[in-house]
Amino acid sequence: MLKIGRNEPCYCGSGAKYKRCCLNKIEVTALAAPGHNDIQARTAEPQAELGLTPAPAPTIEEIRRIADTEIQWETDAYAALASELISRMEDSYEPTHIGEALSVWDKFSRENRPSFKKSGAFCAALEYMVVQAHGLPVTQSDLAAKYEVSSSTLSKRYQELLQFADSYFGSHIEEPASVPASLPSSQAAEGNIRLEDHARDSLLASYLEQDRLDEAEQLLQAFPDDSSVTFVYDQLLLAYKKSGTITPEIDALYRQAHEQNEHVLEFLFGGKPLPKPGSGTTSSEAEEEAVVYVTTHIRLWIKLPELLVWIYKQLR
Numbered sequence: 001m002l003k004i005g006r007n008e009p010c011y012c013g014s015g016a017k018y019k020r021c022c023l024n025k026i027e028v029t030a031l032a033a034p035g036h037n038d039i040q041a042r043t044a045e046p047q048a049e050l051g052l053t054p055a056p057a058p059t060i061e062e063i064r065r066i067a068d069t070e071i072q073w074e075t076d077a078y079a080a081l082a083s084e085l086i087s088r089m090e091d092s093y094e095p096t097h098i099g100e101a102l103s104v105w106d107k108f109s110r111e112n113r114p115s116f117k118k119s120g121a122f123c124a125a126l127e128y129m130v131v132q133a134h135g136l137p138v139t140q141s142d143l144a145a146k147y148e149v150s151s152s153t154l155s156k157r158y159q160e161l162l163q164f165a166d167s168y169f170g171s172h173i174e175e176p177a178s179v180p181a182s183l184p185s186s187q188a189a190e191g192n193i194r195l196e197d198h199a200r201d202s203l204l205a206s207y208l209e210q211d212r213l214d215e216a217e218q219l220l221q222a223f224p225d226d227s228s229v230t231f232v233y234d235q236l237l238l239a240y241k242k243s244g245t246i247t248p249e250i251d252a253l254y255r256q257a258h259e260q261n262e263h264v265l266e267f268l269f270g271g272k273p274l275p276k277p278g279s280g281t282t283s284s285e286a287e288e289e290a291v292v293y294v295t296t297h298i299r300l301w302i303k304l305p306e307l308l309v310w311i312y313k314q315l316r
Contacts, residue, residue, distance in 0.1 A: 120147035125157035263290035
């Protein structure tokens with residue numbers, strides 16, 4: 001495996017040490033991802049991931065609309081928890097983060113019908129799922145304190161959610177949307193699909209972050225026709241994590257990913273400034289999807305500097 005030390009000459013040929021050249025550029029790109037300053041300031045709130053459709057990132061108003069009008073909650077308590085979750089996350093999380101947690105809660109509450117006296121434990125566990133999916137520096141203790149629950153209770157609820165997500169998406173169950181009578185079915189179905197994609201992509205990111213590679217591979221194989229940016233680039237991440245070195249398979253996956261969406265690598269390496277998802281500053285749907293992917297996956301990529309070095313050389 002290619003190794004490059006922080007004090008070694010940078011691979012770009014500048015003559016400067018790696019730590020003072022391209023390593024710094026990669027880290028600056030990560031720090032520029034929306035939401036990072038909120039993590040630093042609050043010690044708890046991360047950023048996450050959008051779904052597969054090449055559309056602008058959802059706004060908090062869209063997330064609220066889906067929760068309030070498009071999801072038919074089984075009980076008032078489930079609806080109240082969803083509302084609380086949005087309120088507790090909206091000041092520090094991107095709307096896409098909230099969409100992930102909301103999607104999991106929709107499916108979990110519908111199929112498992114959990115009972116609870118206080119909503120804090122499930123809210124904390126749902127937030128922790130987002131944290132774990134993207135490897136953010138937030139602990140169970142941080143969230144237990146935020147929601148005033150014990151770490152053991154949070155952990156128990158988190159394991160319940162994770163076990164459900166493993167089963168639900170690992171089995172490739174495609175539950176139809178619950179369509180309120182007052183809404184066109186296409187509108188409700190679109191909202192449900194977007195939320196389901198949030199949760200599926202979040203689960204995939206969680207598997208990769210935790211090195212649960214067999215499960216990540218099974219999830220990718222469950223959707224063989226999916227050619228989204230998330231799945232194409234995550235296939236590359238998975239192959240490298242499994243092999244630990246550059247192989248012909250990785251070379252082929254890199255070329256496929258680059259052909260699918262070249263904007264991802266432009267944003268990843270700082271060739272273009274990384275805007276906030278949904279800001280309206282991108283010039284195409286492909287560019288917007290690349291913004292969302294890099295924003296939500298950059299922390300996975302910066303943990304694989306050898307792969308980044310190799311890709312950078314291919315681009316030169």
